[in-house]
Structure formats: C-alpha cells, structure tokens
Amino acid sequence: MNNKFEDFLNKYSEDEWLETLNDLLPAMHAVDRNATQIWFRFYPLSLYRYLRNAEDKAVAVQKFVMQGDYELKDQIDSSHAFLYGHRFWKTVKDEITKRSESFNDKDTNLTDEIKQIAKAVADRSKANESLTVGIVAVGLMSLTQVGLDAFINAAGETNAPKGLMKKSPDQIVAERAKDDSQGLFGFLKTIDKQWTVRYDERADRGKFKLMDDEEIASGAARDQSQNWLAKDARCGEGVIPVECRSAACGTCWVGILAGAEKLSDVAERERKQMKIFGYNQPDDAKPILRLACQARAHGAVSIVIPPWNGVFGKRVYGNVEDVELEPATTSAAKLRETIATATENN
Numbered sequence: 001m002n003n004k005f006e007d008f009l010n011k012y013s014e015d016e017w018l019e020t021l022n023d024l025l026p027a028m029h030a031v032d033r034n035a036t037q038i039w040f041r042f043y044p045l046s047l048y049r050y051l052r053n054a055e056d057k058a059v060a061v062q063k064f065v066m067q068g069d070y071e072l073k074d075q076i077d078s079s080h081a082f083l084y085g086h087r088f089w090k091t092v093k094d095e096i097t098k099r100s101e102s103f104n105d106k107d108t109n110l111t112d113e114i115k116q117i118a119k120a121v122a123d124r125s126k127a128n129e130s131l132t133v134g135i136v137a138v139g140l141m142s143l144t145q146v147g148l149d150a151f152i153n154a155a156g157e158t159n160a161p162k163g164l165m166k167k168s169p170d171q172i173v174a175e176r177a178k179d180d181s182q183g184l185f186g187f188l189k190t191i192d193k194q195w196t197v198r199y200d201e202r203a204d205r206g207k208f209k210l211m212d213d214e215e216i217a218s219g220a221a222r223d224q225s226q227n228w229l230a231k232d233a234r235c236g237e238g239v240i241p242v243e244c245r246s247a248a249c250g251t252c253w254v255g256i257l258a259g260a261e262k263l264s265d266v267a268e269r270e271r272k273q274m275k276i277f278g279y280n281q282p283d284d285a286k287p288i289l290r291l292a293c294q295a296r297a298h299g300a301v302s303i304v305i306p307p308w309n310g311v312f313g314k315r316v317y318g319n320v321e322d323v324e325l326e327p328a329t330t331s332a333a334k335l336r337e338t339i340a341t342a343t344e345n346n
C-alpha cells in the first residue's frame with residue numbers, strides 16, 4: 001500500500017520530473033550536473049510506468065528488445081554509482097525514509113522536497129548542499145519506481161570512492177576538462193592525435209584511447225584488456241555493447257558526463273534514430289546521450305555506459321518521425337523488426 005509520500009511522488013509525470021531537475025541544475029555542483037540528467041534518462045519514468053501497466057510485461061519487454069539490467073528494483077544501491085553523490089547514498093536513503101514517515105504536507109512541491117532532503121543530507125554529511133541535490137533527486141525517483149518497502153529494505157551499501165572519484169569535486173571537473181598532451185610538437189600533429197575516453201571514473205584502468213575523429217565505439221573495440229563478454233553478455237566486441245555500427249539498433253547508447261562539446265554534431269540520422277530508441281532529451285547539437293558508433297571525438301571525453309538497451313520510443317513517447325532505414329546490417333534481426341514497427345504509421 002502506498003503511503004502519502006509515495007502518493008505525492010506518483011503525482012508527477014516524467015516531464016514534470018525533468019522540469020524540476022532543470023530548475024535545480026543551478027543548485028547542483030558541476031560534478032553531478034550531467035550525471036544526474038543522464039541517470040534520469042537511463043531509468044525513464046514513462047518506460048517504468050508503461051511496463052508496470054502493460055497487460056503482459058514479458059511480451060512488452062520482448063517487443064522492446066530490452067537487454068541487460070533495466071529495472072531499478074534490482075540495482076537500488078548501485079544504479080547511481082557514477083554520481084559523485086553516490087557516496088552519500090546511505091544517508092540519502094535514511095533521510096528519504098524519515099521524510100516518508102513524517103510527510104503530511106499538502107502545501108509543498110517536488111523542488112522543495114528535494115531541496116529540504118538535500119539540506120538534511122548535507123548537514124549530516126558535513127558536505128555542501130550542491131553535492132547532495134542530484135543524488136537526492138535520484139533517490140526520490142528510485143523510491144517512485146521501486147516502492148517504499150523495497151527502498152527501505154535495500155542495504156544502502158556503497159563502495160568507497162576509487163580512481164578519479166577519490167578527488168575533490170572541483171578536481172574531478174578540472175580533470176575531465178583536460179585534453180591529452182600530444183607531446184612537444186603536438187600542435188603540429190594533424191591526423192595522429194589521440195584522446196582518452198574515460199568509461200569508468202571509479203577505476204584507474206577505466207579508460208581507452210581513440211584516434212582523432214574516430215567513433216567512440218571503434219576505440220572501445222580495440223581495448224581487449226579484459227574479458228568484456230564475461231562481465232556483460234552484450235559486450236561481444238569491447239566495453240561498449242555494439243551490434244550494427246550504423247545507428248540502426250541503439251545498443252551502443254552512452255551518457256556523456258563531460259566533453260560533449262568535443263564530439264561531432266549529431267547527424268540527422270542519429271537524431272531520428274535516438275527518438276525511435278526512446279532517448280528523452282532536448283534536440284541539442286551536442287546532447288548528453290549519444291550513439292557511440294556515431295559520435296566522433298576531437299578531445300578527451302568521459303562517458304557512462306548504461307547496463308541495458310532497448311527500443312521503446314514509439315510506444316512510450318509516441319514522438320517518432322518516419323525514417324528511411326538503411327539495409328540492415330545488424331545481426332539482431334529482432335531489433336530490426338522492432339525498429340521497422342516503430343516507424344510504421346499506425
């Protein structure tokens with residue numbers, strides 16, 4: 001049974017959550033500004049509600065060709081590990097639980113609730129409030145999707161910060177902005193420049209190299225330093241799951257934590273396809289979600305790889321434009337069928 005706080009949170013649509021998030025961006029430290037927005041796109045409320053209300057959820061999941069870990073209930077304590085604020089998670093969980101017990105206020109709104117809980121977490125953690133706003137918003141959305149009982153029962157455990165995440169928030173932002181030195185005569189180099197792509201800021205080894213103007217997925221495939229397939233059944237070629245390499249399947253979607261401005265502009269086809277896949281983001285030339293098989297880098301970037309992929313834009317958002325599909329190159333025939341269905345006018 002829902003309590004009053006859950007009822008309050010459930011009143012809001014995905015668009016209202018995203019508007020609230022936008023309003024709160026100035027109050028968020030830059031270290032988690034993109035990360036929080038990306039997290040909300042990795043776990044879209046509209047998709048969760050669509051699947052919850054589906055007559056047959058298993059059929060819907062199959063139709064959307066969903067692969068990997070898409071449900072928050074299975075990753076309550078870990079889905080947000082790429083946020084700096086992840087380290088405050090136990091306190092966030094505690095303060096949200098406390099608020100759910102005391103909530104009885106009709107005269108409030110989502111923005112105020114997030115701010116109030118973020119302040120309580122910051123006070124207890126002796127941290128700046130700007131570092132807790134994002135993770136509190138994530139916590140409230142997690143509660144909305146998993147329900148209060150599961151939220152309370154999650155262990156709340158997190159791993160100690162490692163890699164780049166051990167540094168201060170300002171240092172992390174500065175490190176992310178740095179481009180690789182190209183050596184003494186680097187300014188003379190034209191075609192053999194190399195850039196670092198960080199895909200896991202919590203691990204010193206969590207990065208690979210990319211040639212200038214190369215697609216992110218190509219550089220990822222060259223890194224065979226680990227058995228990627230053993231870690232994620234979708235990773236047949238490298239740390240980033242890929243299938244078609246032609247913007248036709250959506251398998252390779254990534255969030256851009258930093259360096260979006262150093263990537264090639266979104267081409268028309270990538271933009272259209274991302275809508276079909278279901279990525280609910282503004283029509284920017286350099287958005288926070290990209291297809292790694294399309295985005296080419298001209299500098300160092302930091303990305304985050306979602307633990308799942310699927311094609312749900314038409315059914316969940318209904319904002320799909322017609323597209324010309326190229327002759328399919330993907331080995332995943334079902335993905336092709338789903339995309340073809342998504343572009344039908346019915």
Ligand code: FES
Pocket residue numbers: 241242243244245246247248249250251252253291292293294
């Ligand atoms: S691998 Fe299919 S869209 Fe990138």
